[in-house]
Amino acid sequence: MVLNCYENDYEHMNTYALITGASQGLGKYLAVELAKRKYNLLLVARSVQALEAVKKEIVRTHNITLTILVLDLSAIDASTKLRDFCVTESLEISVLVNNAGFGLWGSFERLSMVDQQNMINLNISTLTSLTYHILPFLIKNKRSYILQIASTAAYQPVPSLAVYAASKAYVLSLSRSLHHELKSKGVRVTCLCPGPMETGFSDRAGMQALAHLTEKYNMNPEIVAQKAIKEMFSGKIEVVPGVMNKIQRFGDWLFPKYMTERIAANLYKK
């Protein structure tokens, strides 16, 4: 298998890829793809057991250094704690993957504001502040990469996922701006906009009742991760994996917003 990036160029050897939300789901497979390319890994999530299991699985196959850090990234000081850990451990970071995130399914006024604020803290605030605080590590390298995880939900408002979809629209907008701002500094920014995947997302979002819908369009997160990392190293600004997701993206562009919003409202109605 030909792995793009720099398998013949050992500039990145001994540097780390920092991946948030790597204890399961998409983040775990993104970690595997970077381990294949001989990156050392710093994996961050809340569940120590799940992180330990991922570590055991990866180091069994790949000869890299893998460090885990248990941290609730929805906490306001999480990004500075993570930055301080990287300074204390003298980690050279050349890839940042802001993957940790979750959704909440339900009407805006009925969902808990505390839970929705936590989602904003993780999906928006920590993603932004971690990008800011890790940037100095990335700029030290000749080539570095940032992979931000948004969603196809970024392309249109989704009633019953109102704050979640808005958070992903923010991630997409921020990523596209930073792609241009940071190019001259040797930092390539890519935004991944996947559609539904077979992960723990739906359970956490409380979307079990929509299983008939999500399972119909679910993508394998391992396939999504392979596409995402390949396109990140090729410097692509925006990645929409899967034909159905590309069709949805085209439809969101082509049809009037009111029409696509009504379709989403009916699809995701709780």
Ligand SMILES: NC(=O)C1=CN([C@@H]2O[C@H](COP(=O)(O)OP(=O)(O)OC[C@H]3O[C@@H](n4cnc5c(N)ncnc54)[C@H](OP(=O)(O)O)[C@@H]3O)[C@@H](O)[C@H]2O)C=CC1
């Ligand atoms: N699955 C899908 O249908 C889609 C998902 N996405 C996006 O993909 C990304 C990955 O989600 P996915 O893999 O699907 O979902 P999962 O729920 O399977 O994984 C989420 C990961 O994030 C971690 N995480 C969640 N909350 C926190 C927190 N407060 N602090 C630290 N880590 C946290 C979890 O670990 P732990 O619980 O141990 O903390 C886990 O490793 C998310 O940003 C999501 O929005 C986008 C489109 C579709």
Ligand SMILES: CC(=O)[C@H](N)C(=O)O
């Ligand atoms: C809204 C979804 O079903 C999906 N999890 C996504 O984030 O696009």
